[in-house]
Amino acid sequence: MNIKDLNVFITVAETKHLTNASKLLYMTPQGVSKIIKNLESECDCELFVRTGNGMELSECGKHFLEYAIKAKSEYHDMRNEILRIKQKERGVVDLLSAFGILRLVTPECIMDFRRKYPEIEFSYRECPDKQIERWFLAGEGNVAFSLAPCDEDVYEVLELESFEVKLLVNKKNPLSRKSSVTIEDLRYEPLYIESREFKIHDLIVNRCRDAGFEPKIVFETSGFSLCHKMVRENKGISVTVDFVSDDMGHDDLVLLPFSDGRYEWTICMLTRKNEVVGNGVDIFQKHVKDWMDRIREGNIKR
Structure with missing residues (x-):
């Protein structure tokens, strides 16, 4: 998994719907679904429970979301720190x-x-x-x-x-x-x-x-x-x-x-x-x- 995959997961968790998430991410619903399935395969668990109204986080998904948000935040902190260093070194x-x-x-x-x-x-x-x-x-x-x-x-x-x-x-x-x-x-x-x-x-x-x-x-x-x-x-x-x-x-x-x-x-x-x-x-x-x-x-x- 990578930071883009985590962002897709977080967006689906927030919108609770593949189609709504795909619009925000400028992806196809099929593309979003594939990433979620890959994450579930990598974690060897269901991250979402599919319902008639959309997508609800499973118990595993709730814990995964906590780590995903933390990882995304730390990634952006790292990117910003590197950017600040680069700005000092060169424009x-x-x-x-x-x-x-x-x-x-x-x-x-x-x-x-x-x-x-x-x-x-x-x-x-x-x-x-x-x-x-x-x-x-x-x-x-x-x-x-x-x-x-x-x-x-x-x-x-x-x-x-x-x-x-x-x-x-x-x-x-x-x-x-x-x-x-x-x-x-x-x-x-x-x-x-x-x-x-x-x-x-x-x-x-x-x-x-x-x-x-x-x-x-x-x-x-x-x-x-x-x-x-x-x-x-x-x-x-x-x-x-x-x-x-x-x-x-x-x-x-x-x-x-x-x-x-x-x-x-x-x-x-x-x-x-x-x-x-x-x-x-x-x-x-x-x-x-x-x-x-x-x-x-x-x-x-x-």
């Missing part, structure tokens, strides 16, 4: 980025950083913003791009840029004739939206619930592009931000602002409070801030 940037943000910051920003600072060890991973913050909270990475709101009791939060979230409709949709919309306009419309792992999902769903209705979500996805495709085919509506829609570049789509409040997609750069920021991260933060300023001033084209 290290281990970036965690929510989907969509590197499109905004631009790949050229990362390429330019690597070119200017070849001595700094650089790596990055991308996934939905909620997963990014779970990883970061657990000690993964040493700098992160995520979306507001972020817990300022836990993180040092630097807001980089904010974009208005707008409704995306096809020109054939009657809503396209409006100059602006309210959340009420979503009540009966089939909605394509990013999954529950994205904060933009919570923003729209919570606004709908505040207005007294559940949105008619027909499909959840892990990216803006599929939402644009479905709206382009006039199969429903979606929400997005200007720079993403501009990249898609379709004349048959219309972006409509909301007139009933602030709907914002705000990107933030995070470091953990009470943790020494290494020289590499400090240089990277300054590089990103300068790059974003140059974009706003028109010196760099996004």
